[in-house]
Amino acid sequence: MLCAFLVMKIKDPRAMQDIQGVGIGLRHRHFKEFIEDKPNVPWLEVHTENFFSQDSTAAKYLREIRKVYPMSAHCVGLSLGSANTTCPVREQHLQKLKRTIDWLQPTLVSDHLSWSASDGVHYLPDLLPIPFTEEALKIVTQNINRVQDVLQRQILIENPSSYLNFLESPLPEYEFLSTLVENTSCGLLLDLNNVYVSAHNQDFDPLNYIENIPLAAVKEMHLAGYSIDHIEGKDVYIDTHGQRVYEGVWQLYQQAIKRFGAIPTLIEWDSDVPELSVLLEEKSKADVIVNNIINEQVK
Amino acid sequence: MTTLAKLQRNFISDCLSGKLTEENTRLAKDIDTQSISASGLMGIYQTSAIGNIINSMKLTYPVIEKLVGDVFFRAMCKQYILSHWPKTANMDDYGSDFAHFLSEFEHVNHLIYLEDVARLEWLFHQSSLANDALTTDWKLLAKVSESEVLKLKFELAPSVVLIKSDFPIEKIWRMNQLNAPQEETIEILDSETLLLLYRDGFKIEMKSLSKGEFELLGSFLYGKTFEQAIKISTDAENDFSIQVALNKYIEQGVVCGFAH
Numbered sequence: 001m002l003c004a005f006l007v008m009k010i011k012d013p014r015a016m017q018d019i020q021g022v023g024i025g026l027r028h029r030h031f032k033e034f035i036e037d038k039p040n041v042p043w044l045e046v047h048t049e050n051f052f053s054q055d056s057t058a059a060k061y062l063r064e065i066r067k068v069y070p071m072s073a074h075c076v077g078l079s080l081g082s083a084n085t086t087c088p089v090r091e092q093h094l095q096k097l098k099r100t101i102d103w104l105q106p107t108l109v110s111d112h113l114s115w116s117a118s119d120g121v122h123y124l125p126d127l128l129p130i131p132f133t134e135e136a137l138k139i140v141t142q143n144i145n146r147v148q149d150v151l152q153r154q155i156l157i158e159n160p161s162s163y164l165n166f167l168e169s170p171l172p173e174y175e176f177l178s179t180l181v182e183n184t185s186c187g188l189l190l191d192l193n194n195v196y197v198s199a200h201n202q203d204f205d206p207l208n209y210i211e212n213i214p215l216a217a218v219k220e221m222h223l224a225g226y227s228i229d230h231i232e233g234k235d236v237y238i239d240t241h242g243q244r245v246y247e248g249v250w251q252l253y254q255q256a257i258k259r260f261g262a263i264p265t266l267i268e269w270d271s272d273v274p275e276l277s278v279l280l281e282e283k284s285k286a287d288v289i290v291n292n293i294i295n296e297q298v299k
Numbered sequence: 300m301t302t303l304a305k306l307q308r309n310f311i312s313d314c315l316s317g318k319l320t321e322e323n324t325r326l327a328k329d330i331d332t333q334s335i336s337a338s339g340l341m342g343i344y345q346t347s348a349i350g351n352i353i354n355s356m357k358l359t360y361p362v363i364e365k366l367v368g369d370v371f372f373r374a375m376c377k378q379y380i381l382s383h384w385p386k387t388a389n390m391d392d393y394g395s396d397f398a399h400f401l402s403e404f405e406h407v408n409h410l411i412y413l414e415d416v417a418r419l420e421w422l423f424h425q426s427s428l429a430n431d432a433l434t435t436d437w438k439l440l441a442k443v444s445e446s447e448v449l450k451l452k453f454e455l456a457p458s459v460v461l462i463k464s465d466f467p468i469e470k471i472w473r474m475n476q477l478n479a480p481q482e483e484t485i486e487i488l489d490s491e492t493l494l495l496l497y498r499d500g501f502k503i504e505m506k507s508l509s510k511g512e513f514e515l516l517g518s519f520l521y522g523k524t525f526e527q528a529i530k531i532s533t534d535a536e537n538d539f540s541i542q543v544a545l546n547k548y549i550e551q552g553v554v555c556g557f558a559h
Binding site for chain 1 (some may be wrong): 342
């Protein structure tokens with residue numbers, strides 16, 4: 001099927017900007033540093049929902065920063081896994097997103113394989129899991145197609161982190177994602193922290209997971225930190241994005257670079273956001289890993 | 300098999316239900332509870348969602364957080380969230396009732412100014428989100444006859460907010476900004492504050508107003524004619540200069556247009 005987004009006309013040359021290397025998630029507390037100091041970061045990622053008010057102070061900062069840095073747009077509110085596919089709240093959200101994407105002209109746009117709205121009445125600001133069933137596959141396919149049709153572009157779907165197993169979930173997560181790629185021509189955003197967190201919580205092999213992700217579909221990777229909660233005698237890894245990247249995730253990143261190549265990678269930090277220098281240190285670590293592996297492969 | 304729609308209804312219901320027990324966890328029959336109980340698992344999601352909302356509230360209410368401390372702020376927000384779950388994914392819209400909630404939250408009754416400081420922070424947040432004003436050709440004002448000028452209605456920029464409080468909320472707000480110089484004491488009582496907020500480029504300006512200024516801008520805000528605004532503001536303040544005030548607010552972009 002030739003989707004509408006494949007024949008879109010690019011109106012703004014900034015949309016053609018490539019993003020390469022290791023970028024950083026742009027957060028409010030670093031706005032001024034990016035405007036005044038212009039730190040050497042190849043690209044930035046923003047949470048689009050923070051810029052829905054187009055004249056807002058935050059949006060004014062972003063427009064200034066956008067003049068210098070290529071961007072990717074990361075969404076958290078499309079609720080692609082919601083069973084109620086015609087929920088008006090979600091449709092309003094999609095229209096606001098479109099307006100933001102139209103002026104931001106990001107290179108990549110992504111959201112999660114998750115849901116947060118039910119019946120258009122309640123919204124839970126979290127990335128909630130879905131069971132990997134044929135019914136869910138049909139629903140998520142429909143929702144992704146709707147978003148891509150409205151935005152007139154490909155979106156990337158991020159693998160979720162999860163803390164529970166549904167009893168009725170016959171498809172492995174990587175197979176569910178692979179089928180979504182086939183059904184919708186979407187791309188994938190591989191969050192290695194999420195793979196690591198879910199692998200621990202759900203007891204699967206993270207390496208086997210990334211080996212089963214379709215090679216050409218991965219357009220971006222995320223690295224972040226998690227926290228550990230002790231619940232009923234068990235250690236549960238929680239995807240808080242409020243820490244440095246853990247060693248196990250760095251190791252998984254090495255394997256991912258070997259498999260997928262030097263895919264654009266983001267250092268993501270959402271809660272208790274530290275000084276920019278901390279994010280730049282994490283970025284440097286990722287740069288070293290990528291460079292070492294690429295150099296080895298060249299030899 | 301539970302349909303996805305029903306499963307999601309149960310999921311949301313569990314997360315919003317407040318205290319979770321094994322008996323009241325509706326998702327229990329759909330999830331693997333061999334290692335951790337259903338209430339334990341759903342509690343993870345409930346806690347995570349509440350944490351995400353608190354992170355958003357910390358951005359909107361940083362002074363309240365500083366005044367009560369991080370731990371108490373989190374606990375207070377949790378109480379608020381449990382009775383005010385978000386309706387949309389746009390967290391910029393969330394937290395409008397927080398000031399009212401604080402006025403009824405018995406644990407902060409002794410902080411009598413807290414409600415008004417929260418109101419100031421919410422309006423500051425709203426001002427930062429407002430649309431820009433449309434440009435006006437002020438030369439057209441000179442062409443309006445003297446008698447017609449009195450019938451004009453002046454318009455305020457969308458970012459303009461007027462606040463009246465019985466407490467020194469501006470001083471409290473300024474003292475709790477990053478790197479702010481610390482005043483020795485603040486007189487809490489008998490400190491009526493009249494404030495104007497408006498956006499100037501990237502910055503939200505906060506200015507103290509005289510009674511005349513407050514009534515003038517308030518009259519414009521409520522759609523009074525210029526003639527009515529003159530009467531109200533000069534009644535409120537002897538020797539109040541309309542011309543000086545109007546010129547200042549046009550120059551600052553606070554007054555952004557006029558209509559017949």
